[in-house]
Amino acid sequence: MNMIVTSASPGTPNGTTRPQVRIVIVGHVDHGKSTLVGRLLHETGSLPEGKLEMLKAVSARRGMPFEWSFLLDALQTERDQGITIDTTQIRFRTNSRDIVLIDAPGHAEFLRNMITGASQADGAVLIIDALEGVRDQTRRHGYLLHLLGVKQVAVVVNKMDRVDFSAARFKDISDEISAHLNGLGVTPTAVIPISARDGDGVAMRTDRISWYKGPTVVEALDHLEPARPLEALALRLPVQAIYKFDDRRIVAGRIESGSLIAGDEIVIMPAGKIAKIKTVESWPMTPVAGRQGAGRSVGITLDRELFIERGDIIAHAGSAPRETRRLRARIFWLHDKPLAKGDQLLVRCGPKESRATVVAIEKAVDPGELSSSENKAIGRNHVGEIDISLSNPIATDPYTENPRTGRLVIEVSGRIAGGGLVLSVDAGQRAVPVDIVPVESALRSDERSARYRHNGAVVWLTGLPASGKSTLARALERRLFTNGGSPILLDGDTLRAGLNSDLGFSATDRSENIRRLAEVATHLARNGHIAIVAAVSPAREDRAAARRIADTAFREIHVATPAEVCEERDPKGHYKKARAGALASFTGIGNDYEKPEAAELVIDTSKRTVAEAADEIEQMLKASGVLFDELVDLAANI
Amino acid sequence: MHLLKDDSAADRLSNPALAERVRAQEFAAELASSMDHLDQLEAQSIYIFREAFARLKKIALLWSLGKDSNVMIWLARKAFFGKMPFPALHVDTGKKFPEMYRFRDHYGKEWDLDLRVEPCPPIDAVDPTLPPAARSAARKTEGLKMALAKYGFDGLIAGIRRDEEATRAKERVFSPRGLEGNWDVRDQPPEFWDHFNASPPQGAHLRIHPILHWTEADIWAYTKRENIPIIPLYLAKNGKRYRSLGDQDITNPVASNASNIDEILIELEQTKVPERSGRALDHETEDAFERLRVAGYL
Numbered sequence: 001m002n003m004i005v006t007s008a009s010p011g012t013p014n015g016t017t018r019p020q021v022r023i024v025i026v027g028h029v030d031h032g033k034s035t036l037v038g039r040l041l042h043e044t045g046s047l048p049e050g051k052l053e054m055l056k057a058v059s060a061r062r063g064m065p066f067e068w069s070f071l072l073d074a075l076q077t078e079r080d081q082g083i084t085i086d087t088t089q090i091r092f093r094t095n096s097r098d099i100v101l102i103d104a105p106g107h108a109e110f111l112r113n114m115i116t117g118a119s120q121a122d123g124a125v126l127i128i129d130a131l132e133g134v135r136d137q138t139r140r141h142g143y144l145l146h147l148l149g150v151k152q153v154a155v156v157v158n159k160m161d162r163v164d165f166s167a168a169r170f171k172d173i174s175d176e177i178s179a180h181l182n183g184l185g186v187t188p189t190a191v192i193p194i195s196a197r198d199g200d201g202v203a204m205r206t207d208r209i210s211w212y213k214g215p216t217v218v219e220a221l222d223h224l225e226p227a228r229p230l231e232a233l234a235l236r237l238p239v240q241a242i243y244k245f246d247d248r249r250i251v252a253g254r255i256e257s258g259s260l261i262a263g264d265e266i267v268i269m270p271a272g273k274i275a276k277i278k279t280v281e282s283w284p285m286t287p288v289a290g291r292q293g294a295g296r297s298v299g300i301t302l303d304r305e306l307f308i309e310r311g312d313i314i315a316h317a318g319s320a321p322r323e324t325r326r327l328r329a330r331i332f333w334l335h336d337k338p339l340a341k342g343d344q345l346l347v348r349c350g351p352k353e354s355r356a357t358v359v360a361i362e363k364a365v366d367p368g369e370l371s372s373s374e375n376k377a378i379g380r381n382h383v384g385e386i387d388i389s390l391s392n393p394i395a396t397d398p399y400t401e402n403p404r405t406g407r408l409v410i411e412v413s414g415r416i417a418g419g420g421l422v423l424s425v426d427a428g429q430r431a432v433p434v435d436i437v438p439v440e441s442a443l444r445s446d447e448r449s450a451r452y453r454h455n456g457a458v459v460w461l462t463g464l465p466a467s468g469k470s471t472l473a474r475a476l477e478r479r480l481f482t483n484g485g486s487p488i489l490l491d492g493d494t495l496r497a498g499l500n501s502d503l504g505f506s507a508t509d510r511s512e513n514i515r516r517l518a519e520v521a522t523h524l525a526r527n528g529h530i531a532i533v534a535a536v537s538p539a540r541e542d543r544a545a546a547r548r549i550a551d552t553a554f555r556e557i558h559v560a561t562p563a564e565v566c567e568e569r570d571p572k573g574h575y576k577k578a579r580a581g582a583l584a585s586f587t588g589i590g591n592d593y594e595k596p597e598a599a600e601l602v603i604d605t606s607k608r609t610v611a612e613a614a615d616e617i618e619q620m621l622k623a624s625g626v627l628f629d630e631l632v633d634l635a636a637n638i
Numbered sequence: 639m640h641l642l643k644d645d646s647a648a649d650r651l652s653n654p655a656l657a658e659r660v661r662a663q664e665f666a667a668e669l670a671s672s673m674d675h676l677d678q679l680e681a682q683s684i685y686i687f688r689e690a691f692a693r694l695k696k697i698a699l700l701w702s703l704g705k706d707s708n709v710m711i712w713l714a715r716k717a718f719f720g721k722m723p724f725p726a727l728h729v730d731t732g733k734k735f736p737e738m739y740r741f742r743d744h745y746g747k748e749w750d751l752d753l754r755v756e757p758c759p760p761i762d763a764v765d766p767t768l769p770p771a772a773r774s775a776a777r778k779t780e781g782l783k784m785a786l787a788k789y790g791f792d793g794l795i796a797g798i799r800r801d802e803e804a805t806r807a808k809e810r811v812f813s814p815r816g817l818e819g820n821w822d823v824r825d826q827p828p829e830f831w832d833h834f835n836a837s838p839p840q841g842a843h844l845r846i847h848p849i850l851h852w853t854e855a856d857i858w859a860y861t862k863r864e865n866i867p868i869i870p871l872y873l874a875k876n877g878k879r880y881r882s883l884g885d886q887d888i889t890n891p892v893a894s895n896a897s898n899i900d901e902i903l904i905e906l907e908q909t910k911v912p913e914r915s916g917r918a919l920d921h922e923t924e925d926a927f928e929r930l931r932v933a934g935y936l
Contacts (some may be wrong), residue, residue, distance in 0.1 A: 020675060112828030119831045120851075148831075162678045221766070240688040245721060252717075253684045256817065295673055297684035299719060310692055334828060348833055409830045414837030419830035445838070536669065615824070 014157055019170055021224045026120045026145070030538035032158040036196040036217070037101060040067025041217060043203035046092035068197065094222040095440045111140070111381055112334055113420070118144060123189075123224040125217070126177070130163045130193070134176050136368030142177070143367035143383060147332050147420055148183040149403050154183065154190045154220040161195040163209045186218035188218045229294035230257035234319035235266075236397070236598040238350035239312045243299070249297040250281050256350070256404035258316070259293040260300070262346070267328040268306065269313045269324035269395030271544055285378040294404075307541045312354030313395040313405070317447060321395040321405060325542055328362070329387050331420030334413050338377035339384065346411040347390065349422070354392040356410075361386055376416075384424065393548070398422050437516060441527055447627075448528030452486045456525035457626040459617070460519070460536045463559030464593055465564040467533070468605035468613075469534040472559060475566045475614045485627075488524050490517055491592040492535030512541050518546035525553040530626065538587045540594040555624060563608045585615040600624065658746065676860050680713065685832065686687055686848040687717035690793055693723070693836035694844065697793035698754070700782075703738045704883045705799035705868055709750060709857050712866050714795075725752040725888040727794070729781040731774070733885040741869050756785040771888040783818075788900055792838055795846045801853045802882075812836050813845040821845075823890060854881075855906045862899040873897050 025033045042052070059066040091100050101115040118124065124145050128138055136204050143155055163169045174191040178342045182186055183449055193209050194201030194217060200209050202220045215223070221592055235258030244252045260266070264277045279287035281299040287510050300314075333339050339358065347356040364375040364384035378384035399406030399421040408421035449455050461469040461474065473489055481486040492513070496503065502514055503509040514537050520533035568577045578586040587593050595603075601620045603613050621627040686884030690697055698844075699714060699722065701707045714722040728742060746753040764773050786794070796810065810826050812834035827835045838844045849857070861868060871880045871891075878891035896902040 113826070115828045115830060118824075119829060240685070241692045243718065245719060245723060248719070250719060252688055254681060281719055283716050286719070293673065295678060295681055297681040297688070297717070315928075407831060409834075411837075414835070414839075415827045416830060416835055417831060419828075419833065626746040 002344075004527030005047075008390060013631065014450050018096065018248070019226050021226050022100045022102060022120055022122045023221060023224065023599070024102045024114075024121035024123075024150070025125045026114060026118065028129065028132070028135040029142075031127045031129040031132065031138070032196045033127050034193070036125070036156065036158065036202070037068065039202050039341055040101070040197060040217065041092055042068070044094060045197065080317045092220050097224065098162065099221055111144075113139065115148065117333075118148050118150055121150050122227045123154070124150045125157045125219075125221075126153055126188075127475040128155065128157050128177060129175055130159045130166075130169055130173065132158050133173050134180065136366075138177070139180055139370075140366075140368040140381065142181050143184060144332060145184050146181075146343045147330065147383070148400075150405075152224050152362065153186055153188050154217070154224075154565050155181075156196075156201070156217055156332075157192040157193050157433070158196050158220060160193045160435065161198055161199060172344055182363040183273060184525045189223070190215050192217055192220060201301075209433065216563060229400070230404055231259055233257035233294075233402055234467060235260055235264075235314070235316045236321065236402060237267075237298070237314040237354065238302075238405070239308060239310055239314065240351050241310055242308055245449070248301055249305070250301055251314070252297075252299045253314070254297045255292060255294050255361050257294045257402055259291050260298075260316075260456045261291040262287070262289070262300075262313075263315055264303075266314050267317045267320045268308055269315060270393040271307075271312070271321050271541070272320070272323070273306050274317060277301075278303045283452065292349075300485065301356040306527055307382050309391070311350070311394070313350070313352075315395075321397045321402075322425045323393050323395050325390045325393050326359070326387070326426040327396065328385060328387050328423040328426075329408055329420050330382050330423055331408075331410065331418045332367075332381065332580050333378040333380060333418040335411075335417035336380055337377075338382075339386070339410075339418065340377035343389070347394075348411065349396050349406055349408045350392050350405060352392075352394050354390040354394055356388045356390045359387040360391045367626040381419075396422050398423055415574070443527075445526075445528055448486075452484065452528060454480070454528075454530060454552075454621070454627045455625065456528045457530045457553050457621065459527045459530060459532045459621070460521075460537070460543070460545075460546060460550075460554060460556045461532070461534045461557065461559055462543060462596060462599075463561060464563055464566045465536055466569045466571055467559040467561035468603075468610075469536075469559050470607070471610060472557075472613055472617070473532045473534040475610045476617055479614055480530055480627075485530060487530045489533055490521055490524075490531055490533045490535075492517065492533070492537075495520075500610075507539070510539065511545070514539075514546055515549070518549040521546075522550045522553065525550060530620075530621075536593070538593040540596070543596065555601075555621065555626065556596055557620075558596045558602045559605060560595070562607045610620045620628050639654050646847060664834075665721055665729075667853050676856065676863060679849075679856055680716065680860070681850060682897060683710075683848040684714045684717040686834075686846065687795075689834060689836065690716070690795060690812075690846045690848075691801065692840075693834075694846075695792035696724075696728040696789070696791050697795060697846070698725045698789065699790050699795040700797070700884060701742075701753075702740050702749075702797065702883075703728065703734065704797070705857055705861060706799065706849060706852075708745075708866055709852075709860055710795065710797045710866065711751070712864055713848060715749070721750055722752075725754045725789075726755065727785060727789075727791075728755045729778055729785055730755050730757055731781070731885050733774075733887055735871060735883065736885055737869050740884065743865075754785070754789070756781060756788070761783065774888050786843060791847055793836075793844045795848060797849055798847055799852050799854070799857075800850050809845075809847055809850055810835070811847050811850055813847065815843050816840055817842050828862060834896060858899050858902050858906070861917060862867055862903075868899075872902070874901075 026038060027033055055085060056066045093099065100361045125139065126142060126145070128134060157170055160170065170193045171237055175182055178188060178191065184465070188292055192214060193212050194200060201212070201216055202208040205212060205216060214309055235542060236256045237253050237260065239251055240255060243252055260277060262277050262279055263273065266277060267274055274430050278301045280292055281501045284290045296406065317590050339361070341358050341361050343358045345356045345358065347354050360379060361376060362385040364378040364382060365373070366379070366382045397405045406422040407419070408422060409416050410418060461473055463469050470491060473491065477489050494519060496513070500513050503513050514535065517533055517535055521533050524531040543556065547556070570576060603616060605613060618627065674924060675857060677688060684848050699710060701711065711722060711726065724747070731846065758777045761777055762922045763772065763782060766773070766775045768776055800809065810829050811828070813821065814827070814835060815821055829835070836844065871883060873879055874894045877893060879894040880889065883889060896905045
């Protein structure tokens, strides 16, 4: 069965200038969706010649009375069961619109197909049987329209012939469904009484519904607007991939909202790195000039080499999305096993994925029920509001601020098991695994700082091997201790002998080494000590991760002794070994050390004595509020 | 500046948030008309290609040499900035038109494709209960399974469209197949917005359909706009042309005088004849096509 069909109304060549609107028809099973679609095709002159006669003949052969819905029952299996299995896409025309009709099944088993169809729709027709009234699946579909972001909803009250075209019955149903939809923030564009079987209200206001003054179904469809790309919102370009097919390094993705142009200063979230767009690449012509807006799939190059990965979000500085490891979401659940507190999941927010844990189920209801009885877990085809903790930080927006990026889906065993909207984002919240209950220290931080005369801090010394990190760290440790403080030295090599003895020197192991150092140091800092970390920590990304862990306690010191000086010193003989090829993955003689861009302090030990350098560090710690200068400061602090 | 009243120009200078909003409105006004229907289709297809390439390990594009798969290759080159970074797989029945083989050999080189041509088994090896044309098409399905086993692809990109045939209308963009390559129409996971199910079970594969949302007219309009080469059999000669190209023995031309793409587009505006009407296999029995697809046919 083929349904690319023309209509009585004239179109323009290619059909490209008429607005194309995608419509989904939803509602309770047997309320007449397929019948309405069949009738719409007939009323808009969209049926191929002879189709109606052919179907009537098929019906006769099968010994069944003709039904309009047969038009859609393309699969033999469907005809056998008398239910529509899946979304089919059918096109027809009203006076001013090309309509792509997605027929969605009403059977509860097939909600995932309804979701697939409605996900792509600009507008919806929600159909209700006048005799049966609003049913559970009516409410559920209404809820899903809200959740999926379908704003234009026309309600049709079908089978008016079964209630003698009663205006009172119509009003009851109209009031009930309008109240339900309004409660979800969806305002119906029209509520229309029809008989799909007989044609009343579909394309004509017949005498039998003379009391009705609103639009017909065809008129209502003719007024729907195609969803517009979100160009007026802030730029969101989720990164799908980074391509290095030739000498270009292209960051590829689709602009979900806003727009961009070469020369824009951008920020890459969640890491917060800044760069400028050098070019907008394309094929066959490149680069392309001009502003690229929402909806475009683009590729850009940047003015500097940054570590970017799939799932990062490119935004304009000043209007970047929030970075978080905790968020609240309203979701629709489709999996057989209910979603419960403590469940481990995979969450996808655009191209970004993260493992996640359900910290709390805040609401769990069946959207089909009238009275919402609350449950502890979210059952199949139910909805709920959940608090989830993510193992990787992600950048996202609440859906009220950005309906495109404020969406997520949940996967179980590699299959999409639910999806919904980001309600709120807890910026800066750390992930908290549910079964771990941290024990708080018995001491308050002001008790400790009163004794030590400093706040807790992580002093992070980074630099080439033999640049003088350990020497400086030891000098600083001695000085802070002499002044009554509580410094603790965490030397990278020392920790590798114990805590980190399972780690090698691959990029992943190095990252993990740094993460552990940062976690231990942060724990000490939270308890009032000054953790002095001396570690080459060559990767900017890893240090950024350490800074995220230690947060405001982090003080980065770049020990920027020139490479030649370091190699000449070579106290451990590492450079010599590396030059001889006996020390693989040694940082120093290659170009693999990434200098800090915004360290709190930079020290070149080839130009200073150890004491001078320790002075500088002490000054920096005072100026940045770690060390208390005067007793007065301490008093102010208590 | 028609977006603001004159007296608010001063506000704009003093209020950065307002200035930002006005700039955004200006961009929106400038951009709103810039993306037409074909641009939208193209952007969506490119998005799908990039998702497939990012999320699957080993993919190939099924190149049938027809108008749809040529548009797909074009879109892939747009998605990846010139070169398609995965193989083009031609499962060859050996029964294509000579013009199609010439096209394959010429553009395989010109487009710098990693072309893999794989044969189909002899007809005797195929289910004899199927009607003749369906049996012939099922042979292609067997050829495809052999190619899958040979290379171990976990994703195959196919150029089917929802509008061309009703069972295809039921497809997902990322469509999971069973271990035998079969399609379970009743048990398809949902696709929320543009989130696709891209994790096939071990040993199974996915079909990816980047042009599922296109129509036959879209394909031609885009082919014309982008100047994509086509096999001349699509254009009318002596009152006949092919709307859809398959094997020589099971594909027939339709009556047409459309000798260029513009004329094809006008013809499509007026016709009520289905695109695959020239494909014998679609008309053998009511369910032949569905049986084939359940078994893994495209």
